[in-house]
Amino acid sequence: MEPLPLTDRTRVTRLAQRQVTDRAALHALLDEALVAHVAVVRDGGPVVLPLGCARDGDALLLHGSTGGGLLREAAAGAPLAVSVTLLDGLVVARSLFDSSMNYRSALVLGRAEVLRGEEQERALLVLSEHLLPGRWSEVRPASPRERAATLVLRVPLAEASVKVRAAGASAADDDGEDRAAWAGVVPLALRAGTPAPNPEVPASVPVPPSVRGLLARHGSG
């Protein structure tokens, strides 16, 4: 895969050693994220909202209702900035200054294309299989009315940067810390808890394979 190009807008200026230009790292990060924060300019000022996301090849898919204001602006071709962040750990150093977080974070800049027809249907499959693998084949297909009410956007991963901190607690040589004191990382991850069925579901109905799979991969205990 081509490395991520460094442009004036994607070159990391602060802690540049944390910049990763490996496109596979961008893909892996996006493949773990459920939510992207999407920013647009409205009336000269910024607006930012969370949207469900998934990666499809070398593009990011976003979706939501056709009634959503920010999504409509994105669909009309507004320049977008999309941040996708995974928080991987609290870095507990021996000073507050050296304390930090481990994370993987992507910034994608560009404009979105609205997907229609078969492209939309395929993108909905990709989004569904990303958010809850296996669910697609457990439920009925989307109706034409439902698809008409759903806006699916594709943002190419052409201008994107990735910043990663994945390390233990740093400790400068000269800052008077007690090296015998504890320092390290507390890993953080989004975990799934016990599924709560809707009240009308008969007690005899089992949790479906899609949910069991999610619990096997991301269950908390």
Add this chain to the structure above:
Amino acid sequence: MEPLPLTDRTRVTRLAQRQVTDRAALHALLDEALVAHVAVVRDGGPVVLPLGCARDGDALLLHGSTGGGLLREAAAGAPLAVSVTLLDGLVVARSLFDSSMNYRSALVLGRAEVLRGEEQERALLVLSEHLLPGRWSEVRPASPRERAATLVLRVPLAEASVKVRAAGASAADDDGEDRAAWAGVVPLALRAGTPAPNPEVPASVPVPPSVRGLLARHGSG
């Protein structure tokens, strides 16, 4: 507390029934979040990055290095949009269209004030006690050099909106779903895993009370 005022910029247009104007709900959401996504306008286009955050009274604190470009723009008085999102669950409905996520999400609009001197020190205490309660008193105080390298911003919660979905899977009466099939919510939460000490920490050094407290509150096992 005063309810959150509805302005043209904070009135939710899509699924307005999910808008919450209770200021206590905004505070509670911010009190659980570790990361905010902060957007600014740069050269006419949007940029958005994650920053560590904490609530202090009726304001949001953001902090980072004085070397960070976006933070410097925010410190210079650029209009900001800040999104803070907690993902609370996957909503598994009997159709893909009714599938959703449970979440709490805040949008804060405004400009930041740079905190200095005693205000900065107090804000660093609030940020530290939010990110890892108890750690402040386990480590040495920040040095003047360290504080000079740290930018701490305060954004008032004057113009803010909160949107919440906290419900089971919806099911319209007429959309041909099998009501005997499973539907419900899989709760999601950020959980802490087993702490990983730095390699130089002697095996006899215990995990500090701050980390033990975090594990007691948010541990995954």
